[in-house]
Amino acid sequence: MKSIRLSYPLSTNEVKAGPVVLAMGFFDGVHRGHQKVIRTAKELANERHQPLAVLTYDKLPAIVFKMMEQPVRYLTPLKTKLSLFQQLGVDIAYVMNFTSDVAELAPQEFVDQVLTALNPSMVVAGFDHTYGPADIANMALLPTYVNGRFDVYTVNKLSEGAVDEKVSSTNIRKLVDEGQIGQANQLLGYEYTTTGIIVHGFARGRTIGFPTANVQWYENERIPAVGVYAVRMKVQGRWVDGMASVGFNETFGQNKRMTIEINLFNFNHHIYGEHVTVQWVQRLRDEVKFSSVQELINQLKKDQTTSEQILADNQFSGISVK
Ligand SMILES: Cc1cc2nc3c(=O)[nH]c(=O)nc-3n(C[C@H](O)[C@H](O)[C@H](O)COP(=O)(O)O)c2cc1C
Numbered sequence: 078m079k080s081i082r083l084s085y086p087l088s089t090n091e092v093k094a095g096p097v098v099l100a101m102g103f104f105d106g107v108h109r110g111h112q113k114v115i116r117t118a119k120e121l122a123n124e125r126h127q128p129l130a131v132l133t134y135d136k137l138p139a140i141v142f143k144m145m146e147q148p149v150r151y152l153t154p155l156k157t158k159l160s161l162f163q164q165l166g167v168d169i170a171y172v173m174n175f176t177s178d179v180a181e182l183a184p185q186e187f188v189d190q191v192l193t194a195l196n197p198s199m200v201v202a203g204f205d206h207t208y209g210p211a212d213i214a215n216m217a218l219l220p221t222y223v224n225g226r227f228d229v230y231t232v233n234k235l236s237e238g239a240v241d242e243k244v245s246s247t248n249i250r251k252l253v254d255e256g257q258i259g260q261a262n263q264l265l266g267y268e269y270t271t272t273g274i275i276v277h278g279f280a281r282g283r284t285i286g287f288p289t290a291n292v293q294w295y296e297n298e299r300i301p302a303v304g305v306y307a308v309r310m311k312v313q314g315r316w317v318d319g320m321a322s323v324g325f326n327e328t329f330g331q332n333k334r335m336t337i338e339i340n341l342f343n344f345n346h347h348i349y350g351e352h353v354t355v356q357w358v359q360r361l362r363d364e365v366k367f368s369s370v371q372e373l374i375n376q377l378k379k380d381q382t383t384s385e386q387i388l389a390d391n392q393f394s395g396i397s398v399k
């Protein structure tokens with residue numbers, strides 16, 4: 078997959094491919110609804126023997142319109158999103174720098190100056206996709222603006238039972254914020270992931286028999302709620318089972334800053350400075366302030382047994398963040 082940065086106004090050197098089938102959307106989370114859009118577009122592209130391109134944006138378009146939490150925390154920061162696009166068979170990812178100029182484009186201008194410039198034979202998006210104000214820039218009106226220059230294909234809402242009612246980025250963000258990772262994973266269609274690097278902590282972990290790798294997550298990552306989780310971590314190119322604590326080390330009472338600490342099973346290497354990917358599989362419990370370190374150790378032993386069982390039962394889904 079090629080990834081190409083675009084900024085407005087588009088220059089012709091940036092876009093060499095065409096004709097392509099073009100899927101468009103912000104796709105935060107690349108959840109099962111988004112996957113349906115991209116997979117549908119892939120089938121259409123295959124039928125036409127054309128590459129599949131995706132048009133997405135480097136930041137949530139809403140940032141330009143309204144006050145948002147800062148920094149904005151995504152389900153999938155760009156790098157993660159691109160990894161998922163690649164696994165869905167995307168050939169070209171156009172990442173547009175979303176500025177006020179782009180936000181201010183009238184729907185007709187967006188179609189003429191952005192979409193058309195990407196040489197699509199067909200544009201594909203979800204039923205609720207908008208490219209400006211919802212009343213004038215929706216999928217029903219897109220064919221009018223396109224005026225026969227290329228085809229438009231709208232992908233219906235994903236609906237295969239009650240749970241699919243809730244396949245939306247907003248809902249998944251809420252589940253992650255509440256720590257309901259099992260449910261978030263169901264809607265995502267893969268295990269929720271966080272990336273970062275391993276930094277030094279207080280070096281207490283090894284003294285209690287549970288060394289913990291401290292993950293300094295990258296900016297814009299959206300971290301699950303405080304609590305304890307069964308996880309996998311990719312480090313030095315391989316996935317290792319483990320358990321994670323997101324919290325403040327209540328028992329030791331020194332930590333004012335929230336940390337992610339991971340004890341890996343059957344693992345004994347120094348990994349400071351390594352880039353890692355954490356796959357959140359299941360929530361186990363809340364963080365507890367224990368009255369002694371021994372009580373913490375007893376609980377960690379139980380957490381390990383529970384995590385090992387969960388991870389043994391949990392198989393990798395079709396796609397996962399690499
Ligand atoms: C799976 C797991 C669960 C944990 N649960 C708790 C907890 O409930 N309460 C708590 O105070 N600390 C908990 N801890 C955090 C330990 O206190 C922490 O890992 C230890 O202080 C080591 O920190 P260090 O990396 O700074 O040496 C947990 C750690 C892990 C790996």
Ligand SMILES: Nc1ncnc2c1ncn2[C@@H]1O[C@H](COP(=O)(O)OP(=O)(O)O)[C@@H](O)[C@H]1O
Pocket residue numbers: 275276277278279280281282283284287288289290291339340341342343344345346347348349
């Ligand atoms: N099984 C393991 N799980 C996690 N980290 C491990 C493991 N074995 C060795 N390590 C190493 O030990 C470090 C954690 O030890 P710890 O005493 O908790 O120190 P620190 O507070 O500096 O992170 C990790 O960053 C990693 O480099």
